[in-house]
Amino acid sequence: MWTKTPSYTMEINNFSQRNAPIRSNLFRSYSCNWYVTLYPKGNGIDTHMSMYLDVANSLSLSKGWWRSTKFLFVIVNQSNVARSKRLGATYHNFNERKPNRGFKKALRLTKLQEERFLVNDKLKIEVYVDVYDILGILDTHVLPEKKHKTVCVNGFQVLDSQVKSANIIFETYPKTALYIYPQDPQLKTAYMNILLRIYEALYNNPLEKITESELSNVSKGLLDLTQAGFKLEWLREKLEKVSVERKKLSGYEAQALELGKQLKNLELMMCNLKAEIKLKAES
Numbered sequence: 001m002w003t004k005t006p007s008y009t010m011e012i013n014n015f016s017q018r019n020a021p022i023r024s025n026l027f028r029s030y031s032c033n034w035y036v037t038l039y040p041k042g043n044g045i046d047t048h049m050s051m052y053l054d055v056a057n058s059l060s061l062s063k064g065w066w067r068s069t070k071f072l073f074v075i076v077n078q079s080n081v082a083r084s085k086r087l088g089a090t091y092h093n094f095n096e097r098k099p100n101r102g103f104k105k106a107l108r109l110t111k112l113q114e115e116r117f118l119v120n121d122k123l124k125i126e127v128y129v130d131v132y133d134i135l136g137i138l139d140t141h142v143l144p145e146k147k148h149k150t151v152c153v154n155g156f157q158v159l160d161s162q163v164k165s166a167n168i169i170f171e172t173y174p175k176t177a178l179y180i181y182p183q184d185p186q187l188k189t190a191y192m193n194i195l196l197r198i199y200e201a202l203y204n205n206p207l208e209k210i211t212e213s214e215l216s217n218v219s220k221g222l223l224d225l226t227q228a229g230f231k232l233e234w235l236r237e238k239l240e241k242v243s244v245e246r247k248k249l250s251g252y253e254a255q256a257l258e259l260g261k262q263l264k265n266l267e268l269m270m271c272n273l274k275a276e277i278k279l280k281a282e283s
Contacts, residue, residue: 005150005157005189006074006126010036015112015123026056030131032067033057038125043104049112051087052102053127055094066095068133074126075107079116079217080224081190091132119217156192157185165199166192173234180229191228194221195235202238207245215243 008027012018018040026033033056043050053071055061069092075085085107092101112118150157153166154177169176180191198218201210218239222232 007129008034008036008127010038010125010127012038012040012123012125014121015040015118016121027127029129030134032131032134034127034129036073036125036127037100037102041109045104046109048105048108050102050104051106051125052100053129054100058096058099061096064096064135066093066135067131068093070130070132071101072128073103073106074128075117076124076126076190077115077117078119078122078124079220081194082224082228083115084190085117155188157189158192158196162196165196169195169199173231175231177230179231191225191230195225195230195232198222198225198235202235202242207242210242210246212246215239215246 007029008024010024012022020040021043022038022040024036024038026035028034035054035056037052037054039050042048051073053073055067070090071088071092073087075087077083077085087103087106094101107117112123117123149160151160151163152158153163154170156166156177158166176195180188198221201214201218222236222239225232
C-alpha cells in the first residue's frame with residue numbers, strides 16, 4: 001500500500017534547457033536516505049529521459065546491506081493529471097552491487113511538449129518509496145523526515161493550509177465530489193489539489209494578476225475534473241464571470257495605454273509648437 005503523500009516531490013525549472021544529469025536533494029523514507037538522479041536528455045539514449053532512485057551514501061553502509069523496496073515514480077502531467085506517467089510499483093532489492101534502480105526509457109522526450117507534461121517549462125515528479133525489509137545498519141546520519149501534516153476533509157487528504165478552502169467548497173457545494181470515479185488515494189489527492197488550485201486562482205487572486213494563459217489552464221483543469229466525475233457547474237460559472245471581468249479589464253488597460261500614447265503625442269506636438277513660436281519670435 002502506497003503512502004498517501006509522496007516521499008519526495010522533485011520540481012525542475014527550465015527543464016528543456018537542461019542537458020547535464022540532475023541529482024535531487026536527499027530525502028528520507030523509512031529511516032533510509034535516498035535521492036533521485038535524472039538525465040534530461042537520456043542516459044546513453046537520446047530519445048528518452050532517464051531516471052533512477054539511488055541509496056544515499058551506499059559505500060559507507062555496512063557490508064552485505066540490502067533493502068527490499070517497492071517504489072513508484074509519477075511524472076506528473078500538469079495539464080491532465082489522469083495522463084500522468086507512472087513508473088515502477090514493483091519490488092526491488094537495493095544492495096551493494098545494485099545501489100540504484102530506475103528506468104532508462106522513462107519518458108519519450110517528444111511527449112514532454114506534445115502531451116503537455118511541462119508547464120512554464122517546469123517538470124514535476126513525485127517519488128513514492130516503501131521499504132519492507134532492511135539488512136544492515138541504517139544510515140549513520142539519518143535526515144530528519146520532512147512531514148507534511150494532512151487532514152481528512154470529506155474523504156480527501158489535504159494540507160493544513162488547504163483545509164479552509166476545502167471546507168468552504170464542501171459546505172457550500174456538497175455534491176461536488178459525490179460521484180467521482182477514481183478511488184485510488186494518490187489520484188484522489190492529485191485531483192483535489194487541482195480543484196483547490198483552481199479555487200484559489202478564481203476566488204482569492206486579484207483580477208489584474210490573472211493571465212489569459214492561467215484562465216486557459218483553469219478551463220482545461222475543469223474539464224479533467226468534470227471527466228473524473230466532479231460536479232463543478234458552480235466553478236465553471238465563476239470562471240466565465242472572471243473571464244468576462246478580465247476581458248473588460250484588459251480592454252480598460254488597452255484604452256489607458258492608447259490614451260497614454262495619445263497624451264505623449266500631444267506633449268510632443270506642444271513642444272514642437274512652442275519651439276516654432278520661439279523661433280518666429282527671435283527672427
